[in-house]
Amino acid sequence: MTEGGLQREEENALRQRCLAGHDASLRQLREMFHGLLVGVLQQRGANPTEAADIVADLWSECVGDHGRPSLLARFGGRCALRTWLIAVATNRLVDVKRRERLRHQDKGREALTGHPASNLPTPPREEALTRLLHVCLQEALCHCDQDGLLMLKLVHLHGLTQREVGQMWGWHESKISRHMGNAMEAISAGTRAGIRRRDPWLEIGWEDLLEVCQAGPEGFF
C-alpha cells in the first residue's frame, strides 16, 4: 500500500470485489474512506448531519440491488478512487444545499403570493458541482487576459516552448512565463469567485477543484 492509499491495481481489485457484492470488501471500503469523506464534506461547508447523511447514502448506493447498479460501476479509473469518491460526495453536498435553498425560496414565494411552488425538475445530484465548475471555469477563461490564455494554450496544449512564444510576441521568455502565471492565477481566482457567488457556503480550494476536474464528468453527464 502506498502512503495515503492503495495502489491503483489494489483499488481496482477492491472495487471489483465490491461490485461483486463481497461484504467484507464493502466494509473495507467504508473503513478506508468513511472518516475522510465526512471530514472533507464538513470542511467544504456541510454540517455534521448533512455530511453523515450524504456519506451514508453513498455507501448504500455502493451496494447495487434489485437491478439498480452499484454507484462504483460509474468509476472510470481516470483518477484515484479516493479522489472520485470525494468528488461524488461533494457534488451531492452542492445538490443538497441547493435543494434546501430552493425549498426556502419556494416557501417564501408561496407565503407571499399564495401560489404553490414550481415543480420544475432540477439537474441530477451528481452533476451539481460539475456543472457549477464548468460554468465558472468558462466565465473565468472569458475574463482573464486573452494573450495570457493563448500562451497557456500554445505551451500546454500545443507543445510550444516559452521561448518560441516569446519570439512570437517579441518578448523575453521570462515575460511570457509571468503572463502565463498571471493568467492561470486569474483563472483560479475567477473560478473560485464564481463559485462563491453562486454557492457562498461551499468552502473548496483550487487544488480540490482540480481534483473534481480530474474525477468528472465521466458518468455524470
Place this chain on the structure above:
Amino acid sequence: MTDPFTIISEFLERCGGEVQGRSLEELPPPEVQSQIEAFARGTLEASSREALVQLLHDHPEWIGRLAEEVKSLRTNPGKHP
C-alpha cells in the same frame, strides 16, 4: 503531475467545450492565414495582434495551425510565405 491548465482544458472538453479545437476544421480566410504566419514568425504588428488573438480563441482549431507554423520554423528558420 499534469499541469493545472491541461487538467481544466481536458475537463472542459469532456463537458462538451471546444478548448483544443478537434472538431471539423474550418479553414481560415487567406488574410487570417497570412496573419497567422506572420504571428508565428514574430513579424505581426502589435496593433493587429489583439484582434487575431480573439479570433484564435473563437476558432480553437486555428491555434493548432499557428502552433504548426511555429514548429515548422524549428527545422526551417528561414521559411518565408
